[in-house]
Amino acid sequence: MTICGRRLLIAEDEPILRITMAEALEKEGWVVDVAEDGVKAVRLFEQHLHDVVLTDLLMPRMDGMEVLRRVKALQPETTVVIITAHGTVESAVEAMRQGAADFIAKPFSIVQLLLRLSNVCSFKMLREQNIRLQEQLEERFAFGKILGKSKKMQEVFELIRVVADSDASVLVQGESGTGKELVASAIHFNSPRRTKPYVKVSCASLPESLIESELFGYEKGAFTGATERRIGRFEAASGGTLFLDEIGELPASFQVKLLRVLQERQIERLGSNRSIPVDVRIVSASLRPLEEDIASGRFREDLYFRINTVTINLPPLRERREDIPLLAQRFLEEFSRERGKEVVGFTDTAMEAFDAYPWPGNVRELRNAVERAVLFCRSSHVGVEDLPAALQGQQAAAKPPAARPVRTLREAVEQAEIEAMQAALAATNGRRSEAAELLGVSRKTLWEKLKLYGLG
Missing domain, CATH: 3.40.50.2300 (Response regulator)
Structure with missing residues (x-):
């Protein structure tokens, strides 16, 4: 027993x-x-x-x-x-x-x-x-865990302080890798709902056919394969916070259903006509301004106003470069401790490469770069030779052309996939459904690849 x-x-x-x-x-x-x-x-x-x-x-x-x-x-x-x-x-x-x-x-x-x-x-x-x-979650997502000394980040911190104590719906906007999920977590774990559930939903990763059953749940026999009742994410989050990541990726056909639920604060499971009250705070995130999707007819304006009592705009890393040394050192300490290595800092050339690089993947890309650097570093300080090839190129650009270094076929394929995805996202202004179409893959495949390379 x-x-x-x-x-x-x-x-x-x-x-x-x-x-x-x-x-x-x-x-x-x-x-x-x-x-x-x-x-x-x-x-x-x-x-x-x-x-x-x-x-x-x-x-x-x-x-x-x-x-x-x-x-x-x-x-x-x-x-x-x-x-x-x-x-x-x-x-x-x-x-x-x-x-x-x-x-x-x-x-x-x-x-x-x-x-x-x-x-x-x-x-x-x-x-x-x-x-x-x-x-542990409260400690991990405590307000002080979000790093940044720049003026733009201090403004973000102040907004989080103000909204955390309220029940206002919050829309967090920012490029991929800027820390939208971390901000959403900080809002929940510093709010009066901190002891209640915090449920995350990646709207981009859900196939359109499953969105309604995932969010609202279903009754036994509601469709083929529904062998038992299952509650949805709204019911699971009742009393707490529901984080709708990449809400701009929701299909238009579902947006009107979501709007009704937010207005009435009730859901109906698939296969049932019984209304179930839900008490959730909504925090949403989008990697592009939703106003653009409203103008193009991709996102409902009435839903936008329902989820957007307060907007928090996260700056890209290139617009707060003074935070790069602080973030890099924190990540260095984290990964050195995890791997049992005595790596204590960065060489001047490595920091120059950090400063010159545009960081299209933002803080997530910086974190991945430091993790890789710690893995390959053989001294007490990370050098430019330990950094990913893209960052080494920042230093090489200032030197006379040299013979192109030989890369493995796998590295070449990975770099080509990263460049192709970045180009497709740039061409579609971050709209992943359209980017996936351009690349000839499903939206789910694109989402998985972005996550794999630290760009999602």
């Missing part, structure tokens, strides 16, 4: 049941204390502060409800399971309202008891794990 702690207390006035449970639980690894009434149980608990308490409801001198109240007052995190007879099930349910984790009705077998305790402990461990994960 799953054990959540070390010490367990049994409060039960029936001697045979009390001894039988104690022996079985000791075999499972628990240190067990026993009490024949509530008064003794509370006294033992005050001495040992048990991890789990099993208490009967009806006992001499003090009943199980009072034991529950005393235990929870002394140590709220202790798990309490109520033992009840069939005639007192209603009282056991009331005990759960007051903080008991579960109840088990007499008569029961030891196997049933062990299974019930195992389930309770599994749930407790999962809850504790979720709390730890929540703390």
Whole structure:
């Protein structure tokens, strides 16, 4: 069985049941204390502060409800399971309202008891794990984790401070790799909704045929292959924040459905006509100004106003070059620590290459470049020879032409794919559906390639 702690207390006035449970639980690894009434149980608990308490409801001198109240007052995190007879099930349910984790009705077998305790402990461990994960997420996405000393980034920070405490819909706009997802995360984890779900949806990666079922969910039998009910992202995010990344990629046919949901704050699963209330804060992101898509008829103006109470525009890295040394050093420390290498800085020529490069992939490209540099670096400082070929070219441009370095076929193919994708995105002003069409690939394939090369 799953054990959540070390010490367990049994409060039960029936001697045979009390001894039988104690022996079985000791075999499972628990240190067990026993009490024949509530008064003794509370006294033992005050001495040992048990991890789990099993208490009967009806006992001499003090009943199980009072034991529950005393235990929870002394140590709220202790798990309490109520033992009840069939005639007192209603009282056991009331005990759960007051903080008991579960109840088990007499008569029961030891196997049933062990299974019930195992389930309770599994749930407790999962809850504790979720709390730890929540703390880690809050630390990771704390406001101070977004780096930038430039004036433009300081303005972004101020906007995040203002909107985080509200429930306003936020639209984050910026080129690929500028940190839109990080800003969305910072807004959520610094908001009153920080302890509730944070659900991310990449609108560009969802096939058009699956968008509605992914966001709204579906009932069993709603379509071929729907073998069970599944909740959508809106329901999963209820109470928290839903991040709609690349919202400009949503097909026009779905935009009107999304608008209705945002207006009515209700969804209907596919295959159902029952409305389900949802309480979500919407944070959206787009890699190009949505006003352009409105003008061309690709995006609904009424939906734009619904998602755009506040706009945060992220500057490209080339417009805040004073942040490059700060970001590069942070990434260097991160990857040096991960790989166990003692790389402490950059040579002057490497920093000159950083400064001269246009950074079309923005902060994400810088991060990938530093990760590669740490991997290849054989000294205490990253040199220009450790940088990707594109950055080495910034230095080579100032020197007399030299023989072209030999690259592997794989490197040549990768560079050609990167250049082709960048050209297609530039030609379509960042519209990925059209760029994919130009390149002769599906939108999903283009999205995957951009992610692979750190350009997505």
